Amino acid sequence: xxxxxxxxxxxxxxxxxxxxxxxxxxxxxxxxxxxxxxxxxxxxxxxxxxxxxxxxxxxxxxxxxxxxxxxxxxxxxxxxxxxxxxxxxxxxxxxxxxxxxxxxxxxxxxxxxxxxxxxxxxxxxxxxxxxxxxxxxxxxxxxxxxxxxxxxxxxxxxxxxxxxxxxxxxxxxxxxxxxxxxxxxxxxxxxxxxxxxxxxxxxxxxxxxxxxxxxxxxxxxxxxxxxxxxxxxxxxxxxxxxxxxxxxxxxxxxx
Amino acid sequence: xxxxxxxxxxxxxxxxxxxxxxxxxxxxxxxxxxxxxxxxxxxxxxxxxxxxxxxxxxxxxxxxxxxxxxxxxxxxxxxxxxxxxxxxxxxxxxxxxxxxxxxxxxxxxxxxxxxxxxxxxxxxxxxxxxxxxxxxxxxxxxxxxxxxxxxxxxxxxxxxxxxxxxxxxxxxxxxxxxxxxxxxxxxxxxxxxxxxxxxxxxxxxxxxxxxxxxxxxxxxxxxxxxxxxxxxxxxxxxxxxxxxxxxxxxxxxxx
Numbered sequence: 250x251x252x253x254x255x256x257x258x259x260x261x262x263x264x265x266x267x268x269x270x271x272x273x274x275x276x277x278x279x280x281x282x283x284x285x286x287x288x289x290x291x292x293x294x295x296x297x298x299x300x301x302x303x304x305x306x307x308x309x310x311x312x313x314x315x316x317x318x319x320x321x322x323x324x325x326x327x328x329x330x331x332x333x334x335x336x337x338x339x340x341x342x343x344x345x346x347x348x349x350x351x352x353x354x355x356x357x358x359x360x361x362x363x364x365x366x367x368x369x370x371x372x373x374x375x376x377x378x379x380x381x382x383x384x385x386x387x388x389x390x391x392x393x394x395x396x397x398x399x400x401x402x403x404x405x406x407x408x409x410x411x412x413x414x415x416x417x418x419x420x421x422x423x424x425x426x427x428x429x430x431x432x433x434x435x436x437x438x439x440x441x442x443x444x445x446x447x448x449x450x451x452x453x454x455x456x457x458x459x460x461x462x463x464x465x466x467x468x469x470x471x472x473x474x475x476x477x478x479x480x481x482x483x484x485x486x487x488x489x490x491x492x493x494x495x496x497x498x499x500x501x502x503x504x
Numbered sequence: 505x506x507x508x509x510x511x512x513x514x515x516x517x518x519x520x521x522x523x524x525x526x527x528x529x530x531x532x533x534x535x536x537x538x539x540x541x542x543x544x545x546x547x548x549x550x551x552x553x554x555x556x557x558x559x560x561x562x563x564x565x566x567x568x569x570x571x572x573x574x575x576x577x578x579x580x581x582x583x584x585x586x587x588x589x590x591x592x593x594x595x596x597x598x599x600x601x602x603x604x605x606x607x608x609x610x611x612x613x614x615x616x617x618x619x620x621x622x623x624x625x626x627x628x629x630x631x632x633x634x635x636x637x638x639x640x641x642x643x644x645x646x647x648x649x650x651x652x653x654x655x656x657x658x659x660x661x662x663x664x665x666x667x668x669x670x671x672x673x674x675x676x677x678x679x680x681x682x683x684x685x686x687x688x689x690x691x692x693x694x695x696x697x698x699x700x701x702x703x704x705x706x707x708x709x710x711x712x713x714x715x716x717x718x719x720x721x722x723x724x725x726x727x728x729x730x731x732x733x734x735x736x737x738x739x740x741x742x743x744x745x746x747x748x749x750x751x752x753x754x755x756x757x758x759x
Binding site for chain 1: 545547548549550551552553554555556558559560561562576578579582583586587608610611612614617620624625649652653656663665666668680682683684685686687688690692695697700701703706707708709710711723734736737738739740741742743744745746747748749751752753755756758759
């Protein structure tokens with residue numbers, strides 16, 4: 250590559266999160282960086298796009314190419330590719346998320362889905378998450394791994410329609426046993442609904458809960474993370490279940 | 505089944521859409537129905553859940569079991585299963601959506617993802633969409649097909665972790681050639697960003713665009729719909745690309 254690679258950095262925790270600021274600094278070591286991030290926390294927004302409201306774009310620093318958008322990660326990527334970046338980027342990197350996006354969590358993740366929107370548009374894309382939910386994390390020790398993973402994928406070795414979903418366990422780097430290509434572990438949330446203040450006599454809730462892993466499969470991301478491996482899951486933007494289409498043929502007779 | 509089956513009806517167009525009201529009436533012919541729908545239009549909200557705001561639940565009709573929720577389809581299903589329904593339902597039906605949810609559109613679809621949330625919780629779930637974006641659609645002629653498809657799936661023949669994504673072409677029923685089990689067609693949106701009123705000197709946009717099909721594969725939902733078939737795509741809640749895990753093994757050496 251003659252010119253410096255162009256890298257789009259996005260996240261779902263919003264522009265003020267430590268993770269995205271660390272990632273932007275790191276990416277500047279290997280390319281020309283544009284940051285286009287939500288102006289506030291948009292965790293859990295999955296692949297949601299803003300259809301019924303205006304989306305505002307704010308230039309935080311024109312010299313450092315830092316922008317915020319009032320929408321979700323998917324909106325950030327759409328706007329970046331169409332209205333902000335000078336050309337199609339060579340890579341989109343999302344994160345580093347503060348908290349897990351493995352197993353079923355990836356379906357809710359704005360971090361992963363921001364990257365997936367770039368994949369839809371034919372841009373190599375990687376999502377990074379760290380299993381700590383702390384606002385301050387020692388990302389420094391992962392610099393070399395993250396940088397090398399990004400460099401490896403800039404030249405589009407990635408299969409078409411595939412996004413990499415990478416999760417880092419919450420342990421010191423010295424304890425990391427390696428990186429592992431994984432399936433998604435099976436699991437779900439046991440939700441809790443905390444009653445909040447009623448409005449106009451309507452009950453009101455905040456959702457929280459506890460993630461319950463339902464897998465002990467050694468090929469799964471859940472197992473890898475529990476055993477101090479960095480998990481790398483190739484995720485498809487097309488979740489159709491094509492391996493057993495034949496087994497659904499009986500439904501064609503319903504009409 | 506001794507008791508009447510319990511059916512949860514949800515959508516993303518909101519409680520006032522014709523599609524969900526038609527579906528609720530139809531489902532009452534085969535079971536006890538609870539409607540839990542967004543209070544306003546939540547199209548394009550994918551699998552987004554509400555983490556940073558209170559969610560309000562409004563009882564529209566306690567005799568007819570109709571409720572609204574201030575959140576997204578995923579929030580509706582979580583609240584329905586945990587706070588509103590008397591027991592785990594035998595089926596969750598989402599829609600009928602006004603507009604297409606085939607090909608890549610399914611990734612953005614709140615209709616499909618409402619159903620997918622039920623699948624996560626172990627409930628058989630089907631998403632119905634009609635390709636017309638009109639607010640008034642002649643759904644009547646599809647009554648028998650929709651009812652039979654729901655009855656067929658109430659007793660949990662569906663594979664674990666699979667949601668059915670069903671799209672109906674915008675043609676009179678007399679022209680329908682049949683129902684077809686399909687893969688997702690490949691395609692994407694060519695976005696257009698319409699500039700709206702600036703706020704605090706920030707540029708502002710509304711996203712619209714045109715869907716471009718990139719497939720002519722006769723196994724695809726795009727082909728089926730173009731050729732007057734109802735498309736049925738089995739969608740997995742786990743989109744990991746497991747068929748070629750081996751081809752990603754080189755990434756384990758990056759660390």
